[in-house]
Amino acid sequence: MEDASKVYERMRFKDVVTWNAMVTGYSQNGRFEDALSLFGKMREERIELDVVTWSSVISGYAQRGFGCEAMDVFRQMCGCSCRPNVVTLMSLLSGCASVGALLHGKETHCYSIKFILKGEHNDDNDDLAGINALIDMYAKCKSLEVARAMFDEICPKDRDVVTWTVMIGGYAQYGDANHALQLFSEMFKFDNCIVPNDFTISCVLMACARLAALRFGKQIHAYVLRRSRIDSDVLFVANCLIDMYSKSGDVDTAQVVFDSMSKRNAISWTSLLTGYGMHGCSEDAFRVFDEMRKEALVLDGITFLVVLYACSHSGMVDRGIDLFYRMSKDFVVDPGVEHYACMADLFGRAGRLCEATRLINDMSMEPTPVVWIALLSACRTHSNVELAEFAAKKLLELKADNDGTYTLLSNIYANARRWKDVARIRYLMKRTGIKKRPGWSWVQGRKGMETFYVGDRTHSQSQKIYETLADLIQRIKAIGYVPQTNFALHDVDDEEKGDQLLEHSEKLALAYAS
Missing domain, CATH: 1.25.40 (Serine Threonine Protein Phosphatase 5, Tetratricopeptide repeat)
Known part of the structure; x- marks a missing residue:
């Protein structure tokens, strides 16, 4: 690019093709600021901008995730009576997808139907490239049904x-x-x-x-x-x-x-670190963490979040605390709300609820719902009703009153045998229109994935699944298994609570796979 720039500077006469070559070159080589500067200079010198010029700038913005800026340039392009082509369309749709601008994407779709797709100068490959970009935009804007409809409209051979x-x-x-x-x-x-x-x-x-x-x-x-x-x-x-x-x-x-x-790059290391972290393999997680430091990789917030998660799930409380307080001091990484939530979970799993509460109160930013949910979950594990009510109140104040919040609080009341409060929570959910999402589990069978819900009896092998499950339960009871009935949400005897627990989705999936 440096050689091209030197040749460009020596040229006495520059036409629009010369300017376009430089704008495109800067954009594609990661020097987008230089591309924008040259684009602005073209406009100052009143050089007539063509579709290549506009498309290069729109593409540069889209590739960097600046979808709104890409759309602004497209509007300017249309205002200059310059007709976009398929390349412009693809770049613009990429910009819409990067910011989830579904409405603008739909507008672009309509525009492309009127003026670009099936154009007299297009061949079939151009049209397919445009349709592919539309499918990609709808998918990334989470409008999967429209994306699939467009996909199905294309003949498989095409x-x-x-x-x-x-x-x-x-x-x-x-x-x-x-x-x-x-x-x-x-x-x-x-x-x-x-x-x-x-x-x-x-x-x-x-x-x-x-x-x-x-x-x-x-x-x-x-x-x-x-x-x-x-x-x-x-x-x-x-x-x-x-x-x-x-x-x-x-x-x-x-x-x-x-x-x-x-x-390898940073993603390679972080992916491996995440694997050890999510499975609670704290020693291996710290080994990878130390190797990352030796490789002089930049440790970011995600790296520390994964290691703290590993500490939380393996009970390494003191080591997790030490790492948390060293983040900003030794690694110049300021803890974010996710790190505080992880620490609240770490303290909560260890039963140190007072320390978890103190940590939340000392946060340098406002606690978000994820922090209070971590504390509420710890209250469920350690049966702290008073603190659970406080955490639930904070969640309601933040308008994070989803089914998970109510279910956790209801479980805590059930464990404390406060059945009136359980009924009150249920009534509150019904009054506010919040429905508990049913628990479900899946397992990979010989013919693909099989999904099971709580109490599911819709499977073709349902009778055999329940018979297998009953046999498994009898066998593990014989070696000392005792059902944990504390969180059953009905005021019935322990035997009936045990029967309810038999219908959990994960047990059904396990029985099917046995």
Whole structure:
């Protein structure tokens, strides 16, 4: 770019093509401020801006997540009577997606139907690229039904790898991850089988991570290793593999993938650290943390959040406290509200509720709902009704009166056998229109994912599942299992409470998988 700049400066005569080459070059090489400066100079010198000029600036804003600025430039472009093309459309839709501007995205969709798509100068590839950008925009704005409708309207033989990838990615990140896996499988069913690329693989691995679908994730990994077109050493594919194995409970394999990488970035380290942290492997988490320091990586708030989470879930209270207070002093990372919530959880799990309350009262910022929910959960574990009522009051003041808040408080009252308060909470939920979301669990069977709700009897093998569950319960009772009936929400005897606990969704899923 430096050589191009020198040649540009020496030129006596510069036409719009010359200016456009420099604006585009600066934008694509990460020097967007220089691109904007040149764009402003073009306007000052009254050089006629064409579609390439405008599209370069819109694209530069969109790629950096400045969707609102991209839309402003597009409006200026239309005001100058310059007709956008498919490249402009794609850049603008990317900007809309980056800020979740669904309404502006719809307006752009209407504009493209009138003036861009099916244009006389377009070929089929141009139109498909525009439609792919529309599908991507709707998916990232969480309008998955519209995105899928547009996807289905494209004849399977006309779809390219981008069409499949944006739809799979939409489901993986913003919708039902099961649909992402189903769609990935469908890619191979058509005669003109589309070969997935690195981005497709990354999207489907995200879906596996969300579902903890280890078996499917292993199949994808094996597919990657078999296909020469897909390189498992591509950084973002390898990072997604680490993330998938970590979130699916196989941290050892995540470590193997990490060790086999020829190059790593901060995401690689953080993904592995997260895997150890979320499973409470505090010693391994601190090992990775120390290795990150040796590699001179910049430790950010997420790094400390993961390590504090590991301390909380493994009972390493003193080590967690030490790290929390060293964050700003030794690492120049100011604790955020999430770190305070994690510390409240750490103190709460250890039964040190007074210290958790003192920490919250001493916060340098206003506690958010996540902090009070951490304290409320600790009150449930340690049966502190008075403090629970205080935390619940704070949540109501913050208008965080969702079903989880009421359910936690109701559980605490039930444990204290305060049945009138349980009934009062239920009435309050009914009066305010808040409904408790049913608990559900899923398990991967031979024919795909199976989902179970509390007391679910809709499965075709329901009778066999309940018989297996009853047998399992009898076997674990024989070796000392005693049902924890404290939080059953009905004033009935312990035997009936035990029967209610048998219908929990996770028990049904486990029985089905047995």
